[in-house]
Amino acid sequence: MTNPLKFINLTDTHVIGGDRLLYGANPARRLARAVDSIISDHADAAFVVVTGDMTHWGDADAYDAFAREIHRLPMPVHLMVGNHDDGVAFAATFPDAPRDPAGFVQFTFDTPHHKAICIDTKKQGTHAGAYCAERLSWLKQQLEQSEEPVLLFMHHPPFPVGIKAMDNIMMQDADVFHAVIEPHKHRIQHLFFGHVHRAIFGNWRGVSFSCMRGLNHQVALDLNPEANNVPGDLAQPAYGVVLLSDDLVVAHMFEFAEASPRFSLGAPEGVDNVSYQLNMRHEGFTDL
Ligand SMILES: [Fe+2]
Structure with missing residues (x-):
């Protein structure tokens, strides 16, 4: 079996200028830490996909x-x-970033086993996602152009995740979007999205999906159907480390700034395994 291809899914970096804090955290510094981490731990990644909300x-x-x-x-x-x-x-900052002929920030690129399709779900003037007829026709064309397995990347999920205030601003055109991907679903190996600032995994009408945490503020788990505000917290930032083969997609969430102790789960040669496990202690670490 050949080595899988590795790539990084970074999302919702929410950078602001001026080295300022946002909700008490520093998004630019967090991005710098994430970039340091990718360079030191995952320099072998073939590419990075940033699934929206760069700023x-x-x-x-x-x-x-x-x-x-x-x-x-x-x-x-x-x-x-x-x-x-x-x-x-x-x-203005990224003049060479690819766009479709209508000017939407959507594009494709090839990996050894997959065609990656990155779509633009932004609608000016609202936080909700949209996908108009013009964008749908571009997507339809991309899907019909080849028979390769597909990885789909988008910012807004086309389905609710159970957090009311986020579900209110999901992609609003989910059914017409689904109608376009429906004939190709057997080829869609995975759907990556952002927007929700949480680790979320599941399956939508037969398509597996994952969402990674953002780098700055996160969305807290509040499943109260009456809640109107987006619940926030400062759970550890993370990015996705994805391993890709011709028949497998594995998405790991990597908490790159996590300072918890690291250790081998197996005792060193010649040391009793049970006493190794029972007697391990970590300086500065207090358990729950
Ligand atoms: Fe976001």
Whole structure:
């Protein structure tokens, strides 16, 4: 069996300019830490996909701060927009970023086993996602052009995840979107999305999906159907480390800034395994 191809799924970096805090955390510094981590731990990754919300307010300073860090990555980076991004400011900082003929930030690229399709679900003036007829026709064309297995990347999920305030701003055109992908579903190996700032895994009408945490603020688990505000917390930031073969997609969530103790689960040669496990202690670590 050949080695799987590795890639990184980074999402919802929400960078702001001026080295300022956002909800008490520093998104630019967190992105710098993530980039350091990718360079030191996953320099063998073939590419990085950023599934939207690169910046929080879509301003030029924020894109500059985002670009400074992203440009340190040694592998190709595929940038997608989310509801917090601004198409004009994004284009000013990344003039070579690919777009479809109508100007939407959607594009494809090839991996050894898959065609990756990155779609633009942003609608100006709202945090909810949209997918208009023009974008659908581009997607239909991409899906019909080949018979390769497909990886689908999008910012907004086309389904509710059970957190009311986020479900209100999911992709609003889910059924027409589904109608376009339906004839090709057997080839869609996985759907990656962002937007929800949580680790979420599941299956939508036969398509497996995953969402990774963002890098700054996260969305807390609050399944109260009456809740109107987006619940937030500062759970550890993370990015996805994805292993890809011709018949397998494995998505790991990597908490790159986590400082918990690391150790071997097996005792060293010559040491009793049970006493190794029972007597292990970690300086500075207090259990629950
Ligand atoms: Fe976001």
